[in-house]
Amino acid sequence: MAEGLxxxxxxxxxxxxxxxxxxxxxxxxxxxxxxxxxxxxIIVGLLIxxxxxxxxxxxxxxxxxxxxxxxxxxxxxxxxxxxxxFAFRVLGI
Amino acid sequence: xxxxxxxxxxxxxxxxxxxxxxxxxxxxTEIMFFSGFFATLIVMNHANPGLFEETAQxxxxxxxxxxxxxxxxxxxxxxxxxxxLERKDTKKFQLFLGxxxxxxxxxxxxxxxxxxxxxxLDITPETNVFYACYFLMxxxxxxxxxxxxxxxVWMLGKSFTEAGYTNVGRVEVLGLYWHFVDLVxxxxxxxFYLLYNPTLIIF
Numbered sequence: 001m002a003e004g005l006x007x008x009x010x011x012x013x014x015x016x017x018x019x020x021x022x023x024x025x026x027x028x029x030x031x032x033x034x035x036x037x038x039x040x041x042i043i044v045g046l047l048i049x050x051x052x053x054x055x056x057x058x059x060x061x062x063x064x065x066x067x068x069x070x071x072x073x074x075x076x077x078x079x080x081x082x083x084x085x086f087a088f089r090v091l092g093i
Numbered sequence: 094x095x096x097x098x099x100x101x102x103x104x105x106x107x108x109x110x111x112x113x114x115x116x117x118x119x120x121x122t123e124i125m126f127f128s129g130f131f132a133t134l135i136v137m138n139h140a141n142p143g144l145f146e147e148t149a150q151x152x153x154x155x156x157x158x159x160x161x162x163x164x165x166x167x168x169x170x171x172x173x174x175x176x177x178l179e180r181k182d183t184k185k186f187q188l189f190l191g192x193x194x195x196x197x198x199x200x201x202x203x204x205x206x207x208x209x210x211x212x213x214l215d216i217t218p219e220t221n222v223f224y225a226c227y228f229l230m231x232x233x234x235x236x237x238x239x240x241x242x243x244x245x246v247w248m249l250g251k252s253f254t255e256a257g258y259t260n261v262g263r264v265e266v267l268g269l270y271w272h273f274v275d276l277v278x279x280x281x282x283x284x285f286y287l288l289y290n291p292t293l294i295i296f
Contacts, residue, residue, distance in 0.1 A: 021165045029154070035294050045284070045288045057276070062265075081124060
């Protein structure tokens with residue numbers, strides 16, 4: 001295997017991520033049913049989405065096993081995006 | 094390879110196959126592409142107080158939840174198809190790539206049902222700025238799904254020919270793209286269907 005894992009191990013890891021993604025999907029719907037919309041709701045919703053993103057990128061997209069250069073590559077635009085969103089919130093646009 | 098041709102099994106500088114590196118650079122630009130849309134959404138929400146809350150409740154979060162489950166499942170089957178091509182299990186590769194393709198089509202069918210429901214009510218991108226953002230972002234995401242279907246059909250079709258399909262590297266690169274399409278939806282789902290919808294609050 002390209003990731004240096006056996007087939008069985010890689011499959012087990014993918015399934016674990018799949019179940020976690022499903023659980024987080026249920027969690028994000030459940031969180032939207034709680035009475036904190038606005039600021040808190042958005043932060044909670046985006047945090048759950050960020051955790052799901054990390055799971056997909058690390059395991060499904062092999063960042064966990066691949067060259068660290070790729071992690072830097074993708075960290076730059078993600079960082080810029082967070083700066084932009086944060087700046088917009090702080091400026092109150 | 095012909096003699097004299099310059100061939101390298103590995104890339105001496107980066108150590109990353111060119112296809113993979115190219116796809117990650119493309120995905121980096123894709124993040125910036127969608128960032129522009131998210132920026133638009135934030136600015137438009139501030140410029141139109143109350144509009145997003147009022148309009149978001151008219152979207153069907155149930156259909157969007159179904160599509161979330163479909164896309165996450167298709168991400169899993171895509172990862173499994175690469176794993177099976179690596180160990181040269183053609184039958185399972187075809188099965189899982191076929192399931193991924195099926196997921197992509199189910200997603201588009203659900204999207205079609207959702208869109209046609211809106212058009213039946215005379216709701217278009219011109220209705221208001223929330224719908225403009227909604228159609229823009231989910232529309233571009235839908236186009237990305239179509240863009241993933243094309244190489245999937247090609248690879249699956251080729252795997253049934255005599256020569257078969259053995260290029261693991263290419264399927265892996267397609268996999269990266271497909272997981273990214275899934276990621277964009279992971280953000281679009283809460284942002285459009287959940288976070289601004291006050292009628293969801295039941296506790």
